[in-house]
Amino acid sequence: MEKILVLGAGTGGLVAANLLASHGYKVTLIERSDTHLFQPGMLWIAFQGHSPSRYTRPVKDLVRPGVELVKGSVAGIDLGDRLVYLADGRIFTYTTLIIALGAQLDYEAVPGHRELVERYGDFYSGAQAAARMWSHLRELVRGRLVIAAADPLYKCPPAPHKAAFLAAHTLRRMGRLDSVEVHLALPFLHEYPSEVVARIVAPKLEEAGVNVSTLFTVESIDVDKGRIYSLEGEEIDFSLAAVIPVHRGPSVKVEPGEVLDEDGFVKVDRYKLNVEGYDDAYAIGDASNAPTSKTGVTAHLGAEVVVDRIMGLDSRFNGRTNCPIVANGEASFVISSYDYPPVPVKFSRFKRMLEDLFIASYWSSLKYPERWAPIFRAYFNATDPRVISGGW
Amino acid sequence: MSERITVDARGMACPGPITKLVRAYRKASPGALIEVLATDPGFKPDIEAWAKRTGNEIVELSEEDGVIKAVIRVTGKK
Known part of the structure; x- marks a missing residue:
């Protein structure tokens, strides 16, 4: 029987687990923390005095039925034997693994x-x-x-x-x-x-x-x-x-060690996001060495690609970024992909409204990614760097 | 013989190669050689500007089969 294991309940891990559950898969999600933090929120807490409670939610409220949430800290991964070790001694097996453990500071x-x-x-x-x-x-x-x-x-x-x-x-x-x-x-x-x-x-x-x-x-x-x-x-x-x-990459011992680069990030195929040399293990978001920005958007889009691939669809991740630059009352986005360097995107109040909409939709987009997928897809297609190469 | 560090940034787009170089530079001792391999065409002007502004010496800057090779001597560190 298929046993999908997702490590880490950040943006990528939650989107992957919830999306798989929406397609009827049984998923186990392992996370060490009780709360999920919307990381860009730290900017608003630190520099505008927003309440931390605005940007944190209990992880258990962000997972769908069909996702079994396990609280625990991942200590080791054995890709050859398909085993995941937790710090408290528990051992999990899998048929498919998604590593979404983020970066460590x-x-x-x-x-x-x-x-x-x-x-x-x-x-x-x-x-x-x-x-x-x-x-x-x-x-x-x-x-x-x-x-x-x-x-x-x-x-x-x-x-x-x-x-x-x-x-x-x-x-x-x-x-x-x-x-x-x-x-x-x-x-x-x-x-x-x-x-x-x-x-x-x-x-x-x-x-x-x-x-x-x-x-x-x-x-x-x-x-x-x-x-x-x-x-x-x-x-x-x-x-x-x-x-x-x-x-640096996640502080987890991985066998074989060759799948980690010198900074501890997991080496992946940049398009298919499978761990180098393995077709039953993926790494998404900040934990991977994919040569794109480390942001929630790449984690979210990477999770969608991996779920498609688990379902047998030949989806490819194109390294798309959409990093918001928020200034006073306005915003711009850094829009690029593997094949296109950032395009000129002017600051505007409309883009600031878009960014505020993304922030407002965040919790819902983690839990119900399939509802937001057509909206995000329309946005990403309309703002594909090829489409707006002359500027936006 | 001085310490020689190799940084392979082939396949990485801007600012990947410089990022890798800075990580190596942090650990390098004065006088060490850092060799960077990159395929990003923007790397050439970037490495020249970087070396000039940080006071490090470019010992070699060449391109072969689309791979840019830069060798830097760490002269900007006290």
Whole structure:
């Protein structure tokens, strides 16, 4: 009998499990946490003071009948023997495996980073850390808020930009933008990895009153001095800082070890998303090494492809991204795929409404992905980078 | 002989190759050589701009059969 095992109840894992259940499959979903966090919500908690409860839900409320939810922490995967080991000693077998364990954050790669997060919080380390950042931001009367990254590879490439826009907006409303500088220090050559996007986002950052440094990759942090040093040999002083941690693949022992790349991400066929060398195991979302952005959209679309393939359909993942860049009252999207670099997408209020609609639909789209599929498909087809290659 | 690190970023699109390079650069000692292999055509101007702005030396930059090979000597680290 078919036994499908899904590891991780993030965006990709929930969409895959619920979609399979909607097609009548029996699925077991293993998750270590009781709550699911809508990760972009951390930006709104940290920089606009939203309540964490707006962005968290009990996992059990997000799974459909037909999905057996198991609480447990995955410790090991044996692809050859089709076994999954949990930290508490339980062992699961499968006929098909979907690895959706996300990325783990490494606070040891940058000296001083753990101390910084413990003191000030950030917008990556959970809802509580985001709330801690907000409690410091609201007390920040003068000085410099620094948003930076420890590595160019992290979830949601425009997240630091959004952080800067949202923080600047809040400080402006508090009447403090004259006495608090918002400084965005990016590990890229330009204001965004793609020059096309950089040209669109740079004037918006200037308009919002955000100062930008490029090629600033955090090497170490002196929390007591309030100083960040970069790999490129520069330094910047802060009154308050949030640094995006180094990302690595999930902290799970996998046999054979060759299926993991040097950073611990699971090597997959970028189109079929099966684990390299295995046709009965897949990896989706942040856990995989697919050469696209690490975002909820790629996890969601990847889950749909994997479910199609389990059903015998020859679906392919095209690496499509749709990363929202939210500025004051407006938004743009970073739209690209494996074959198309990002296209120019202008900021508009209409796109901001679309993004707010995506956020509002989030919980429902996790639990009932098949209801949202035709709506999302229409959106993704209409905004395919081939269709809007001249700009949108 | 100085330390030599190889970074294979073939098949990765922008900003993949630079991302891989930065990860290697973090661990590299001054004087080490980092060899990057990439297929993204944007990698050539990017690596030149990166080396110039970070004060690292490009020892070799060549292209063969669509594969760009860049060898960098770590001179920008104290």
